Amino acid sequence: MVCNAHWQSDIIEGKVVAAATFALLQNNAAYQQDVSLAAADVAKAKAKGLKPNKDCAAEAAALAIRIPGIL
Structure with a gap:
């Protein structure tokens, strides 16, 4: 959704399935x-x-990302 790679409905349904x-x-x-x-x-x-x-800096940075309404 952030990079126009997925539709919002795909993300929501992925969360439901997970x-x-x-x-x-x-x-x-x-x-x-x-x-x-x-x-x-x-x-x-x-x-x-x-x-x-x-060095886990890249992983820590990725885990720190919060998208309102998603994460």
Whole structure:
């Protein structure tokens, strides 16, 4: 929508599909196990004081973008 790459309706429907998919995953045992394992991996990395091994400035900047009414 920002760069004329997508219609607003495409973005809205993408959010609906993503929300529905995530809602279904909440009751999926395999997904819950994967989330638990990932959380344990993150906790271990934090406990060891590990930091990213690359500059994440571009990713942080992209995540900081907020579009009114969308993000």
